[in-house]
Amino acid sequence: MLTVKNLNSGYGKLQVLYDLNIEVPEKGLTVVVGPNGAGKTTLLCSIMNIATVFSGEITFGGEPLTGVVTHKLAQKGISYVPQMGNVFAELTVLDNLHMAGYMLSKAEANDKAAQMTEIFPVLKKFIHRLAGTLSGGERRMLAIAMGLMKNPKLMLLDELSTDLAPIIAERVMVEVARMRDELGITILMVEQMARRALEIGDTAYLLVSGEVRYSGQADSLLHEPELCSMYLGIKQTAGKGGSAKLSVSDEGSENS
């Protein structure tokens, strides 16, 4: 569905990604993991035409995306949930939902917002409250709901679990998996909480210093002890009977 070919991009004159190739299959959950500064967010920003694309090709359903202005990408069915600043803090929850569904008619936006409050009941309680007053977890739920308001074909999720308590982060991950399973949405997710993301993902890419170091089945990456330990802070220890057990060696990179 989404194809990234030989992408070289960055910010201004600074190059972050080098000859990147990524394939996001339809109705699947593709996970991009890697250490800090690997270029994961830059990948999403390049797709959304927020970062500078120096060369390469990005296509969505066969249609080229390079150079298409950001607000038109939303019209094409691409929904982007940034890591930071993913809600309008000075608007109410309802206004946030309506803004996320900006391209919908008033009636459609109202219906969709009502649907979102059904999916995320926590939002119903705070519908007239300013988004800036919500807790971290509630904000993340609102951000996901905003992403869903547009009836997206493809969702780009940037480190949804960052700064969340582990229990809330787990709830967010469950919602992401539900979006794929129940709504059939294609998802490209960049995540720091690597182990959990790889458990729920279908396809995975490991990004290191702007280059792809691994591509393949998501759960298979968990069985690459060297890569997991070196780049993701996941160590495999031998359990009873010789079976491999996963443990988190570096809390900072897992769910800080």
Added chain:
Amino acid sequence: MAPWMSSGLIYASGLAMTAGSITLLYIVTRTFNFAVASMATIGFIVVYTGVSLYGGLPYQYYPFVLIIGAITGVICYYGLNRPLLYRKAAETTLMMSTLGYDLILLSLIQMYSDYLTYTFKLFPRRVTMSVFDFELYGESAATFILPITAIACLTILHFFLTKTKFGIAMRATIENPTLAGASGINSDRVYLVSWIISGSMAALGGSFMAMAMTGTPVMGMVTIPLMFAGAILGGLGNIYGGILGGMVIGLTEYAGVYFLAKQFGPWILGYRMGIPLFIMAATLLVFPRGLSGIPLGKIIKNLFGQKRGASA
């Protein structure tokens, strides 16, 4: 009503509109609009042309002021601001480009003033617009009409920003342009509309100010420090703060001059612009984020809390 109060209210209403115009444009496009000076003068010139050539009251020409102000805003956006914004120009570049536009507008105003003089024997270089006004309850009608118009404009702006889909989209873009773009909001349209509103507000403000001061082709140039003082006093991050800042600057100038001249003599009139600028500096020393940074809610809460505590 004391004469200083009457003129002060008229002048402050105009200054509030121009300060609001500066603030709106700054928070949306990061541009300090120096062209607000000539946009304000255009407001005066349009009304003067109307009443001189076609008669009637100054107020009936305000719709034309709004339209022509909006057109000057649109020209500046497409001609200068938009190409620079898309090239990610620095704030200083954006600001200096508006200064260039202001000088172009100023030249056009001068040429138009000469045209009025040579063709229609009009003299727009020293005009007392208040002579075209009428009396209401023993005062100049502008004393009532202009503050009410300013409040009406503010109310309409508030309604637009809080109740309409596009107005809320404007606020969303102001707060987070990246997320707004990702939500499908066309920031280009938001910038254009902010230039339209800003140009209209500046021109209307200029036409208000000309009812209290001598109208000249350089009146905007003379008063621009006070327009910016109003915007800065308001905190630069809040349109309502900017409007309030302009109001405070305008009123303090007239009140300050009146009371200080009474105390120290008329020589103080030469330093009239210093009074509001001093008040601006003093206010910013106490409240660095300007008037919009004053925690009014907290102050009121504390006051009421204290009262309750005292009565208990």
